[in-house]
Amino acid sequence: MKFIDNELQERLLNFYKGQGKLTVLTGAGLSADSGIPTFRDKDGFWTVGSVNYMPEEMGTYKMFLKQPLDVWKWFLYRLGICSKANPNVGHYAIKELEDLFGSRFQLITQNVDGLHFKAGSARDAAYLIHGTLEYSRxxxxxxxxxxxxxxxxxEKGDELTPEQIETLKCPVCRSYLRPHVLWFDEYYNEMYYKLDSSLRAAKQTGLLLVVGTSGSTNLPVRIATQVLNSGGFIIDINKHPNHFSDMASDKMYGYALKGSSSDILPEFVELFKGFTKTI
Ligand SMILES: [Zn+2]
Structure with missing residues (x-):
């Protein structure tokens, strides 16, 4: 094992023998290995007319109310990228953890790309806290x-035809549909984004694996805090230092493993597979 040392193996064995749930919390870093950009880097702007907008401006309800078709073009461009992308080693490793842990497994994801499901993860064990590009409303x-x-x-620069614009309308009231995702100027709620149930899932968590997310939004941080308050621990898997690696820097609370999820997650699968054979 390159990333998991003997001390952590011991702790993981104790966790495995207990009744706590394994919760995996994923963010954009996991899908980066599938070629999906975070849309928040410096090249992530979107041009409307002669103006460049940043994702924080495009992905808002305010912009949707003003320019619904421009917002749709951006989100259909993102669909183009996501629909071509395939799950990577990290997504498949998470699916294997799900199979190993069965009803003790929970998945919380900020990713709207649907790649967990393309990798075979079950929808009923998943909390899509930022929505998904698979649905509109x-x-x-x-x-x-x-x-x-x-x-x-x-693609960038494509225009919508009048027929395509018709398909973007609500079948009931004929106003525009919107992507089923949480926008930057909106709040989490239970009905669409599993605010309460994901926090309840955190309460039952013995081990939270945080994969490729920096903690820049509020609910993931509350989830990690809830896990610690309920006696669980955190393992942060990220190429870069972040809010969760800070939280996990004290061994009492967890561990920060620095590297790619595609390299690190298979070690967890191998280790837990070993436990199932010996226990
Ligand atoms: Zn409607």
């Missing part, structure tokens, strides 16, 4: 129903 909120995401993957 009424932009006016005329009902809570989810509709399929419009299947119109676009």
């Amino acid at each position: 009424c932009g006016e909120g005329c009902s809570d129903d989810l509709y399929p995401y419009p299947n119109l993957p676009m």
Whole structure:
């Protein structure tokens, strides 16, 4: 084992023998190995007319109300990237952990790309706390129903035809649909983003594996805090120091493993597989 030392192996064995749940919390760093950009780096802007907008401006309800079709073009471009992407070693390792732990496994993801499900992860064990690009819903909120995401993957510079624009409308009230994702100027809630149930899942967690997320949004940090308050521990897996690696820097609370999730996660699969054979 290159990343998991003897001391951590011992701790993981104790966790495995106990009743606590394994919760995996994933963010953009996991999907980076599948070629999905974070959309938050310096090249992540989107041009409308002659103006460059940053994701923090495009991915807002405010912008959607002003320029719904420009927001849709950006989100259909993101669909184009995600629909071409394939799960990577990290996604498959998480699916293997799910198989090993069965009902003791929970997945919480900030990723909207659907790659966990392409890798075979079960939807009913997953909390999609930032929504998903697999669904849309009424932009006016005329009902809570989810509709399929419009299947119109676009390239930069493509324009929408009048027929395509029709498919972006709510079948009930004919106002524009919106992507089923949490925007930067919106708040978490239970109905769409599993605010309460993901915190309840954190309470039952013995080990939280935090994979490729920096803790720049509020709910993931609350989830990690809840795990610690309930007696669990955290392992942060990230190429870069971040809020979670800080939280895990004291051995009482956990461990920070620095590197790629594609390199590190298979070690956990191997280790836990070994436990299932010996215990
Ligand atoms: Zn509607």
